[in-house]
Amino acid sequence: MIEPAVQQAVQRLRDDVARLRAEVGRRLVGQAPVLDGVITCLLAGGHALLEGVPGVGKTMLVRALAQATGLRFSRIQFTPDLVPADILGTMVLAESERGARALEFRPGPVFAHVVLADEVNRATPKTQSALLEAMQEHAVTIGRTTHPLEEPYVVLATQNPLEMEGTYPLPEAQLDRFLLKLLVPLPDRAQMHEILDRTTGTEPPDPQPVLDRARILEMRRTVREVAVARHVQDYAIRIVEATRPQAPSAPESVRRFVRWGASPRGAQAVLLAAKVRAVLDGRYAVATEDVRETAKPALRHRLVPSFEAQAEGIEADRVLDDVLARVPETVD
Amino acid sequence: MSSDRPSPPHRTDPLERALRIVARRLRAQRALDAAVLGAVAGAGIAALGLGLGRAHRLDAAAQTLSLGVAAALPLLFAALSALRPVSRLACAARLDRAFALRSRVAVAVDLAASGAADRSAFARAAVEDARDRLRAHPPHRAARWRWPRSAPWLLPLGAGLLLLAAMYVPLPPSPRSAAAARPEAPAIDATELEALEDAIRRLERRAAAAGMTPPPELQALRQLLEELRAGRIDRTRALARIAELLEAVEAQSRAHVVRATERALRAAAGSMREHDAMREAARALETPDARRAAEALRHAAEALRQRPPSRRELDGMRRALREAADRLQDAAQEAENERRLLQREASRAEADPEPDLLRERMRELERLRRDVEQREELRRRLERLRRELERSAEGLDSPDAASRALDAAAEAFESLHREGLTDAQREALRRLLEQLRESMRRGGADGGAEGQQGRHGRMRRFELRAGGSGEQGVPIALPGQAGTQGSTGRSSGQGGSSATGQQGEAGGGAERGPGSGSAQPTEEGQPVLVPDARGDSLLVIPGLERPGRGNGSEPQRAGSGSEPGTEHDPTMLDDPTRLGARHQASHVAGLPVGQGPTRRQVIFGAAQGGFATRSYERVYEEYAGHAEEVLERDQVPPGYRFYVRRYFELVRPRVQEAGTP
Structure with missing residues (x-):
């Protein structure tokens, strides 16, 4: 007999997420996998890198999610002349009512619950690295003072895969901070009709908050409690190991096309995302299927391609497909 | 009435029950797969063994061994596979796949085994969730029977094996093939056939002279002659049969000597039977058993030592022994008459001036001399026994000498028995000689084993030239040659x-x-x-x-x-x-x-x-x-x-x- 508390917690989480999806879906057409990925990051406490051509609804998705969750939202348009202070905040000289003057910290746009870092690869590495501490430590250090960011804190960065000129590719260290890298595809024809119907007619109403900050934190705790069997965890580890060209279990595609494989943070990302998937599926433990299905979004941005892969245009997903095909779910 | 004893976990826990059922099915299926694989391998081995045996590359023992291995392989494979344990995780994965449970069962098995289910509420929930789901599904559906993967190989291999086995079964020849396989008529010329018939005639004549009924082997020999004339039998087989028949005829001749000895002993027994002390010995001689007769006489001698006989008894015993000696003398005389008859025939054969049949005459002569010797031996044996009995009868002049006389008579019968043993040894030697002669015949024919008649003819002409005697071609193996x-x-x-x-x-x-x-x-x-x-x-x-x-x-x-x-x-x-x-x-x-x-x-x-x-x-x-x-x-x-x-x-x-x- 399943304990009622556990059963209720899972069921309530599933219901809340369903409501969230429905609310976001009032503005967003299609892109359900991307929305699931973003919700996964929200529930797992990670950040997401959304990659897609302009105009596919990335910004709208993030804005709608922020509105539906009732979280504070900020949007940063990354440009080459953006400086760290522009996103982190700065000290300004403020004068009190009695005329006393003192330096006062004015928080930047990173001080929000949901931060949209639009076209993050257009900022200089210095500015991009300014986002590093915020993403990893959930805190911002200005001068000698560290300002914690309020939970939940989610950075949803976007980048355009086409326009490479004038961009600064994200360094590996920063890429590793993203829980998932979500590929935002172009909508199909039916979705296009829906998009046109919604955006060229009467303005649809904004999403209403269906969750609050406390509930999201509670949902995060629920996710963390999802059980993981040893053989499932072993499966995740073996997948991550197989992405390393030095590993004995690495397939030939990894040896040829990968210069550097996934770090332990990659295994964490896989397992966390799998937990979210499991609980959203109504299960109390992670299955190997969850690991397999979350491996690609959790690992694709962590593989550093080799020169041969870049020369031949080999995508990380293709390598990961090979890895998933060759790593068995169980080992006797 | 309820029992306090808890039920075994697999009886109540649907998870354990399902795992047990699936494990049993998987092991059975695996054993079946392995048995079929073993059968395929065994069929291959058996086919290889039979094939090599057919090609004379493998002896019968190795073929039997290969068939034994082929028969044992399926059982061995099946037993090994059945004994190999099945992983619980593999069984759980079967259940998950069969009922689309998205690893619920596998995760539950793992969590339960690792103890996580005791520490985490979610782990406990996962295990319970798996149990609840399994209650709705019959576990045996997770491991359905399927055809072994190696089964398709069984058909061609089995067919090949049957084909090979069928090649070992001799099929009855069709009339046409039987006719084709019939040997061609032998290239025996008229002189060979005449020599053979001449030999048969002589044998019949000798049998008639000895008072014997012509043995059935002679009839068979005549039949063989007819077959040779009609060309229904080839040369090699004919010669082999001739050798066998002649050996049988010779054995018949030896049996005549034995029978004559037995007749003489029975005649002597008729006389000895009249007296109480020698009655037992007489019974033994009627058997006839010379050794037992000697023992009986010794016992009688011992009895006479214990109780000396009266004069009247002594006279009776003397009379009985003399009568027995007379019977033996008659038999010895008969043997002597036969010997003389044969001796005369041998002399005639020796004086035969026909040069073309010189070698044949020599063989016939040798055989006649052997018969003469046999009769002489019979006569000598009977004469000696008669002398001993006569001497014993003469010694029965006092009660003290009675036991000694019977001992001497016993010794005479014992000597006859020992001579019988010598006869057996001689018979064995004679057979040895026959075997050697037969072997040498075969060795000689190997040079012409091709069976080509022209070659036989050439060899025969060469043989005639080399011998210079123009002897008969078929070497009739007469006894004693x-x-x-x-x-x-x-x-x-x-x-x-x-x-x-x-x-x-x-x-x-x-x-x-x-x-x-x-x-x-x-x-x-x-x-x-x-x-x-x-x-x-x-x-x-x-x-x-x-x-x-x-x-x-x-x-x-x-x-x-x-x-x-x-x-x-x-x-x-x-x-x-x-x-x-x-x-x-x-x-x-x-x-x-x-x-x-x-x-x-x-x-x-x-x-x-x-x-x-x-x-x-x-x-x-x-x-x-x-x-x-x-x-x-x-x-x-x-x-x-x-x-x-x-x-x-x-x-x-x-x-x-x-x-x-």
């Missing part, structure tokens, strides 16, 4: 010929002084090959024949002697007549031929490609080597060693010199 070939029958002027086959080497004739042809009885049990007067090889079984009849010591007197020889060849180094050493009968196995005596091998070997062909060299090496082994092993007198080695020196194949055509 090999053992007595030493007696040439030309006693006059030959300085005393040996009756045992030892050709007098220096005996130049009556005009040239003492002959050295010694009357040398060969050692019993040791067959040797010796040259005869015509240069042929003769096989002599020492001990089978009686000692030589002439010594040649008197130069001016021709004729054969009737007593054993007293002199020997001066070249001998030891006493050539010393016997009693241990010997062992031995022979050299030849090759299948089915015809001809020893010399036939020589002729066939020569006909193949000269007088020193490879075939003859091989034959010579076998015989010479075997003779050397026998000489080394047995205690053969040095004089005999000389002659044996001298013979092999003379017949040694000469090395063909360069330039010799």
